[in-house]
Amino acid sequence: MTELTLVQAVNRGLQEAMRQDPDVLLLGEDIGVNGGVFRATEGLQKEFGAERVIDTPLSETGIVGSAIGMALYGLKPIAEIQFQDFIYPAFDQIVSELAKFRYRSGGQYPCHVVVRAPYGGGIKGGLYHSQSTEAYFCHTAGLKVVIPSTPADAKGLLLTAVHDPDPVMFFEPKRIYRSVSGEVPDGDHRVPFGEARVAREGTDLSIFAYGAMVPTALEAAEALARDQISAEVVDLRSLVPLDERAVVASVEKTGRAVIVHEAARFCGFGAELAALLAERAFYSLKAPVQRVTGYDTPFPYALENVYLPNAARIELAARASLRAG
Amino acid sequence: MVEAARTTLTSSGEAGSPAGLSVERLNDAYRWMVLARVIDERCLTLQRQGRIGFYAPLSGQEAAQVGAAFALQADDWVFPAYRELGVALVRGASLRSVIDQLIGNAEDLVRGTQMPNHFAFRAQNYVSVSSPIGTQITHAVGAAMAMQRRGAGRATIAFFGDGATSSNDFHAGLNFAGVFRTPTIFFCQNNQWAISLPRAQQTRSPTLAQKSEAYGFPGIVVDGNDVDAVCRAVLEARTRAVAGEGPTLIEAQVYRLGPHSTSDDPHRYRSDEAVAAARARDPLQLLKQRLVDAGALDDATDQKVWGAARSAMSAALEEAEKVAPVEPSSLFDNVFESLTPRLEEERSESAAVGPGAGAGR
Numbered sequence: 001m002t003e004l005t006l007v008q009a010v011n012r013g014l015q016e017a018m019r020q021d022p023d024v025l026l027l028g029e030d031i032g033v034n035g036g037v038f039r040a041t042e043g044l045q046k047e048f049g050a051e052r053v054i055d056t057p058l059s060e061t062g063i064v065g066s067a068i069g070m071a072l073y074g075l076k077p078i079a080e081i082q083f084q085d086f087i088y089p090a091f092d093q094i095v096s097e098l099a100k101f102r103y104r105s106g107g108q109y110p111c112h113v114v115v116r117a118p119y120g121g122g123i124k125g126g127l128y129h130s131q132s133t134e135a136y137f138c139h140t141a142g143l144k145v146v147i148p149s150t151p152a153d154a155k156g157l158l159l160t161a162v163h164d165p166d167p168v169m170f171f172e173p174k175r176i177y178r179s180v181s182g183e184v185p186d187g188d189h190r191v192p193f194g195e196a197r198v199a200r201e202g203t204d205l206s207i208f209a210y211g212a213m214v215p216t217a218l219e220a221a222e223a224l225a226r227d228q229i230s231a232e233v234v235d236l237r238s239l240v241p242l243d244e245r246a247v248v249a250s251v252e253k254t255g256r257a258v259i260v261h262e263a264a265r266f267c268g269f270g271a272e273l274a275a276l277l278a279e280r281a282f283y284s285l286k287a288p289v290q291r292v293t294g295y296d297t298p299f300p301y302a303l304e305n306v307y308l309p310n311a312a313r314i315e316l317a318a319r320a321s322l323r324a325g
Numbered sequence: 326m327v328e329a330a331r332t333t334l335t336s337s338g339e340a341g342s343p344a345g346l347s348v349e350r351l352n353d354a355y356r357w358m359v360l361a362r363v364i365d366e367r368c369l370t371l372q373r374q375g376r377i378g379f380y381a382p383l384s385g386q387e388a389a390q391v392g393a394a395f396a397l398q399a400d401d402w403v404f405p406a407y408r409e410l411g412v413a414l415v416r417g418a419s420l421r422s423v424i425d426q427l428i429g430n431a432e433d434l435v436r437g438t439q440m441p442n443h444f445a446f447r448a449q450n451y452v453s454v455s456s457p458i459g460t461q462i463t464h465a466v467g468a469a470m471a472m473q474r475r476g477a478g479r480a481t482i483a484f485f486g487d488g489a490t491s492s493n494d495f496h497a498g499l500n501f502a503g504v505f506r507t508p509t510i511f512f513c514q515n516n517q518w519a520i521s522l523p524r525a526q527q528t529r530s531p532t533l534a535q536k537s538e539a540y541g542f543p544g545i546v547v548d549g550n551d552v553d554a555v556c557r558a559v560l561e562a563r564t565r566a567v568a569g570e571g572p573t574l575i576e577a578q579v580y581r582l583g584p585h586s587t588s589d590d591p592h593r594y595r596s597d598e599a600v601a602a603a604r605a606r607d608p609l610q611l612l613k614q615r616l617v618d619a620g621a622l623d624d625a626t627d628q629k630v631w632g633a634a635r636s637a638m639s640a641a642l643e644e645a646e647k648v649a650p651v652e653p654s655s656l657f658d659n660v661f662e663s664l665t666p667r668l669e670e671e672r673s674e675s676a677a678v679g680p681g682a683g684a685g686r
Contacts, residue, residue, distance in 0.1 A: 025474075051474065057504055062463055062497030069467020073402070075474065077467075089493065096457045097464070105445035105453035106436035107659040141660050165662040171430075194665070233567060241665040 006182045009151035010040045013158035016188060018048050021076060024162060027258040028080030028116075038118055038177055046189075046294065060090035065110055067113045068098055076162060077109035077113055081225035084119035085128045086173060091136070095141035098167045099142035099255035114161045114168045119147075120212050120262050121294075121308050124299035132211075132294070137169045138239050138272070144168045144193060145239040149214035151182045151235060156191030164193065171305055180215060196243035198250070202232030205256035205318055208273055210236040210248060213260045213309060231318060239269055247273060248281045256321045260309050265293040269283035287324035288321035290317035345553040347394065348621045354395065354552045355612050355622070356630055358387035361411040362609060363634040365583065367642070368427065368441075372587040377427045381442045383408050386580035388608035389514050391415055392555025393577070396563055397482060402467040402472075404483045404653075406458075408440040408514075411486065416681075420641040430648040436658065437651035459492030461487055462511065466498045469507035469566075480566035481560070482510040488519025490533050499574065503540035508566035509557060511537075511574040514549060516581035521594035537574035549577030550608040582607070585606040631641070652665045 017024045023147065025048075026041060032055040035042030044102055045053035056063050067077040081087045086093070094115065101111035121130035137145050144166055148154040154172065161168040199214055200221050209217040214235045221231035234250050236242065251257050257277055260271040274289045292309045300307050346354065361383060368380040373520040383390065390411030397403070403412060410423065422434055425442050429437040435445050435453070445453035452464065465483035472479045489495055490513060502509045513533050519525045530536060537544030543565075555577055562573035580603035583590045591600075616622035657664060657672040664672065 057497075057500055059497040059500065061493050062501045065460065065463020065494055065497060066470060066501055069404075069464035069466075069469070069470045071462065072676075073468040073471035073475075075471045092457055092493070093460060093463070097460050098457060100455070101453055102662070103659045104435060104438050104443065104455065105447070105659075106434050108434065108437060108445050108447040109453045110662065144661075230666030241667065244666070 002186055003181055003184045004151045005095070005178045005181045006154050006173070007038055007040055007147070007153045009154040009184045009300040010158060010172060011042060011231050012122045012184065013155035014041060014044060015080070016155070017159055017162040018044065018052065018094050020188065021132045023074065023090060024076045024078065025052040025070070026053065026078050026080065027056050029056060029058055029063070029082050031055060031080050038114075038170070038174060041080070058084055059305050061093050061135065062069055063111070064090040064093040064098065068093060068101070068111055071111050071113045072101070072109055078162065079113060079115050081115060081117040083125075083129050084117040084133050085131045087117055087133065094137070094143070094169070095140050097138045103142055103165070105125040110165060111167060112165055112258060113154060114158075116170045116172065118172045118174035119179070120173050120175055121299055121304050122212065124301070124304065127298050130299040130304065132172070132261065134169075134239060135263055138269060142167065143240060145171070146193060146237065147173065147211040147239065148237065149173060149176070149211050149235050151180065151184045152189070153191050153197070155187045155215060157193070158177075159188060160190045160193060163190070164240050169229075171211065175212045176215060189323065191237070193238040194241035195237065195242050196246035197235040197237055198232065198246075200233040202254065204230045205258060205321055206232045206234060206254045207258045207260060207314065208236060208319070209260040210233050211241065211262075213262060216309060216311055217314060219259050219311040220318065223311060224318055229318065229322065244276060244280070247276060251277055251281040252284045255284055257285070258290045258292060258314060258317045258321060260261055260292045260314055262294050262308060264296045265291055266296050268293055276323070287321045291319045328587065342597050343601045347557055348616070348619050350395065350483050350623055351553065351612065353395055353614060353648070354388075354391045355609070355616060356634070357391045357415050358552070358609050358612065359630050360389070360414060360634040360637070361387045362400050362673065363421075363631070364410065364423070367638050369583070369587065371427075377441055378429070379587055380427070380440045381408050381575065381586040382583035383410055384581045385603065385608065386514050386516055386549065387614065389549035389555050389577040389579050390554040392552040393482065393484075393512055393559045395556045396559035398477045398479070400450065400477070401454060401563070402465070402481045403477070404461040404467050404468070404491070405454055406461065406485050407454050407456065408486070409484045410444075411419050413444055413446055413449065413451050414450055418444065418449050418451065420637055421644060424641050424645040425648065426597070428645055428648075429651065430645060432648050433651070436655055438659075441538055457599075459489035459494040459666070461485070461499065462489070462492075462494045462498035465509050466502045466505075466507050469502070469509040470505055472508055479594075480508040480510060480563050482512055483510050486519065487513065487515040487517065487524050487527055487533060488522070490536060492597070499537065499540040499572070502572040503542050505572035506569070508563045508569070509572040510566060511572060512559065513574065513576045514579055515552060515576050516579045518581050518585065518595070520585045520589060523595075527650075532576060534574055534576035542572050542573040542574070546576045546578060549579035550606050550611055554607065579608070580606070582608070629637075655679050
């Protein structure tokens with residue numbers, strides 16, 4: 001075990017994957033000599049060489065498109081998109097190509113690429129360095145979508161992603177890259193997809209969150225505990241595949257649900273969770289489902305603290321849920 | 326016997342070798358080209374009869390495709406667009422497997438997931454086709470980077486049309502290929518039409534090949550109606566590629582004699598005179614004449630070549646039409662390597678509803 005920040009855990013996960021398998025390689029903008037704009041790939045080019053840690057020209061469609069070609073040929077590329085906000089030029093490659101290769105070839109051409117991208121607000125990044133675009137990818141058949149919230153999960157989910165046979169979108173909560181640290185197992189460490197983590201047990205209501213919103217949800221749960229309200233916090237970890245059983249089970253226990261994410265509310269991932277609860281936990285619900293999310297505006301610069309969910313907003317929603325019914 | 330090289334080069338290229346295909350190989354080429362033309366003619370009818378859903382003909386591009394395919398090795402990887410049936414045939418895709426795909430039956434190698442012409446033939450290193458334009462170009466570059474890493478002595482070839490030279494992935498792919506000096510052949514069949522848009526409205530560049538210059542590697546214009554010239558150009562490009570000298574862009578100038586697909590009527594956007602002029606340089610007629618001049622083909626033999634192709638087509642079609650339709654439950658296969666719990670539920674739900682209810686017909 002080693003105490004690491006979340007971004008260090010990503011780095012160790014990449015290093016471990018590359019040490020395990022010479023077919024694993026990285027490509028992206030500024031990831032080699034510069035070690036990545038967030039230093040996620042620091043030291044890796046030095047250890048593995050410029051042919052395995054490839055600084056590419058500035059083109060996201062080029063990065064993902066060439067990663068797809070490498071994967072078809074049998075390598076295991078990990079593509080970095082510098083900010084999730086810049087993923088759109090590669091959207092066609094991800095949605096039309098990466099997600100569909102196995103299906104459209106009748107299984108002849110599986111295409112295993114891991115696409116890493118830092119996501120989310122809270123770093124004063126304005127419209128184009130703050131977005132949470134996970135819902136677009138969750139909506140596309142053929143992609144797995146994973147978001148860690150702890151250093152141990154960052155490494156464990158990343159290593160699972162590298163060994164997974166399917167394309168994986170791996171979104172890293174950049175706001176807590178350095179503000180969160182924790183014990184991370186050394187060597188090979190894997191966290192399976194499709195298994196949510198109960199980050200805090202509770203009996204009065206369930207808070208569902210992922211990525212950078214997990215520490216915020218825990219902060220709210222702590223505040224509620226001071227008023228003898230027992231909130232359970234469920235960290236989803238993988239959105240596709242989703243641990244539907246864990247979501248339903250938690251609400252069967254508590255009867256109340258607060259869903260938290262940074263992305264805009266309308267058609268956000270929370271809508272799917274709310275629908276799931278309506279379909280499968282309706283008779284356990286004692287109150288309407290609450291959503292605490294980014295607003296349906298572009299991500300702002302000066303007003304990002306107004307936009308972003310915080311512990312106080314989660315608390316308000318929790319209390320509203322407890323008052324209702 | 327073989328005509329002088331018709332290959333012309335842009336400022337960054339050099340003159341190629343005059344050595345060409347033997348009469349025997351030209352004869353082979355002719356047979357493949359006739360087969361491709363027969364498939365085209367038959368499939369346009371089959372679509373009208375409702376026996377296949379769609380078809381994108383390659384008429385006019387047979388020499389470009391067969392010539393390019395003749396220059397490749399089995400271990401090279403082909404990244405096709407949807408009009409490269411001729412390449413698939415030469416590489417060994419069976420006529421039966423082609424028709425299975427056009428029908429989308431239970432033996433279709435892509436399992437009925439795709440529209441006609443969107444083939445994938447893993448055994449022939451003929452990579453799965455998509456509809457978005459140009460996306461395969463960056464894949465060809467990535468696979469070539471993988472070949473570099475594995476020291477394979479192989480090359481990749483991306484097929485695309487004049488329209489694709491305007492796409493994002495054309496720029497990204499050629500730029501990456503130039504930077505990483507990948508063993509890639511960019512084979513542009515400039516058939517003069519991107520559905521209804523003529524070549525002149527696609528780009529102000531005098532040639533498409535000259536675009537390579539901006540990416541730092543050679544571009545070649547070749548007469549795509551001349552199977553021999555095409556083969557020679559691709560051979561040269563392949564030699565450069567496997568020698569570590571980097572990519573080449575080849576513009577094979579052809580003319581799309583038919584519609585873009587069974588879904589459009591070219592009379593809306595081009596004149597019969599233009600098509601008639603192009604038909605005067607029909608690649609099949611040019612090659613036939615060459616073989617006749619060389620004493621390698623006469624009318625009787627030619628009749629037999631066409632007859633054999635038509636018989637093969639009919640026989641394969643008859644077999645393919647007897648094959649069962651795809652299993653409804655296969656809808657859920659190959660989304661992922663294995664079913665997620667959610668897909669498993671959906672499959673059960675679909676099975677309980679039955680294929681009739683809610684189906685299109």
